[in-house]
Amino acid sequence: MVIKNNIVKFRDAAAATGARLIAVSKTHSTGKILEAYDAGQRIFGENKVQELMEKQPQLPADIQWHLLGHLQRNKVKYIAPFISLIHSVDSLRLLEEIDKQAERNQRTIDCLLQVYVAREETKFGLSPEELMDLIQSEPFKSLQHVRITGLMGIATLTDREDQIRQEFRSLKVLFEKMKAMKPQGPLHLQELSMGMSADFPIALEEGSTLIRIGTAIFGNRNYPAV
Numbered sequence: 682m683v684i685k686n687n688i689v690k691f692r693d694a695a696a697a698t699g700a701r702l703i704a705v706s707k708t709h710s711t712g713k714i715l716e717a718y719d720a721g722q723r724i725f726g727e728n729k730v731q732e733l734m735e736k737q738p739q740l741p742a743d744i745q746w747h748l749l750g751h752l753q754r755n756k757v758k759y760i761a762p763f764i765s766l767i768h769s770v771d772s773l774r775l776l777e778e779i780d781k782q783a784e785r786n787q788r789t790i791d792c793l794l795q796v797y798v799a800r801e802e803t804k805f806g807l808s809p810e811e812l813m814d815l816i817q818s819e820p821f822k823s824l825q826h827v828r829i830t831g832l833m834g835i836a837t838l839t840d841r842e843d844q845i846r847q848e849f850r851s852l853k854v855l856f857e858k859m860k861a862m863k864p865q866g867p868l869h870l871q872e873l874s875m876g877m878s879a880d881f882p883i884a885l886e887e888g889s890t891l892i893r894i895g896t897a898i899f900g901n902r903n904y905p906a907v
């Protein structure tokens with residue numbers, strides 16, 4: 682009951698600004714996912730390929746699976762047949778592998794480019810300069826089986842609202858700049874994936890089109906002890 686109510690609550694919050702809800706189900710059981718599904722939720726996000734591969738065949742085929750976590754090139758082949766959107770693309774090499782596996786599966790795979798906007802150090806994501814280089818590079822322009830539908834960013838984990846807002850705003854500015862450039866290549870810019878349980882209201886105010894909510898829907902995650 683709690684999960685169903687949460688789905689309705691966050692779906693409505695997202696819809697109020699024209700955004701959509703991704704229910705982030707990582708570490709949570711297929712039973713809990715089905716509860717959310719029964720409330721009408723169809724987009725679910727996972728951050729590990731292994732876990733996604735275990736869950737996907739056990740759950741309804743009309744679920745749209747989004748990958749949120751870092752993706753290694755050697756694992757693309759496992760998700761290529763069914764993945765709906767990959768949020769975490771941070772290199773041309775990864776994109777080329779996704780393109781190759783998409784072709785093998787005779788489909789086009791939608792991807793977001795993950796941009797590093799937080800002030801904290803992180804290993805993942807492109808800097809704004811790297812992003813601009815990537816989308817203007819020749820190999821990028823010739824990709825045929827991927828489509829870049831937008832950008833994804835993760836704000837700093839802080840209670841300083843002004844800082845979080847600034848980070849989301851910088852992603853939005855970058856997004857608008859990219860659109861204005863009208864670059865050639867496989868771009869169809871429409872999505873800004875930003876906002877999680879702790880900061881989604883700010884993200885929606887700053888133009889998010891996809892909020893990624895885990896804890897606030899499903900409760901705390903219990904990570905395995907190892």
Ligand SMILES: *Cc1c(COP(=O)(O)O)cnc(C)c1O
Pocket residue numbers: 705707728749750835877878879893894895896897
């Ligand atoms: C886990 C995760 C989320 C959801 O985080 P919550 O704080 O539980 O809402 C969102 N985005 C990414 C990339 C994640 O890994």
